[in-house]
């Protein structure tokens with residue numbers, strides 16, 4: 001006797017959803033069933049949105065934040081930004097909490113991770129050459145290290161502060177008050193605003 005299961009197409013959908021971050025087997029089933037119950041219009045709209053995003057969204061060639069394919073991001077293409085103020089973050093997703101704090105008017109640089117010897121992430125795995133290049137193009141600029149306050153974030157900040165001391169720039173770090181041991185994505189806008197305003201020199 002064959003065991004009852006979802007039809008193959010539904011199984012494929014569940015398997016693909018399960019690969020997404022934070023989605024387990026049951027979550028994938030719930031999402032799949034919701035889509036199947038919505039009918040064809042919702043499914044077509046989602047698949048069109050996915051295809052369009054995959055085709056059109058890329059990373060900014062200057063700072064590493066999300067941008068339209070082959071173009072600079074909104075911040076890098078804005079002439080009103082303070083171009084001698086660079087805010088260094090771990091991930092592109094760390095940019096938006098800072099933007100929403102409303103106090104930062106400079107540019108960003110996404111490292112693409114943080115130094116973590118335990119997880120095998122070394123300085124050469126981060127987007128540092130492009131950061132150093134950007135700093136060299138802006139003598140006397142300020143570099144704000146907006147990396148997390150966890151152990152790996154601290155290690156990254158220490159490494160960067162040492163490397164940047166050889167370049168013509170002022171290095172600052174977000175003020176304390178950020179949630180201890182966590183990344184920027186957990187910080188609310190007000191906390192980030194005070195952390196930016198109270199940044200200290202390294």
Ligand SMILES: [Zn+2]
Nearest residue numbers: 060063073076
């Ligand atoms: Zn950019």
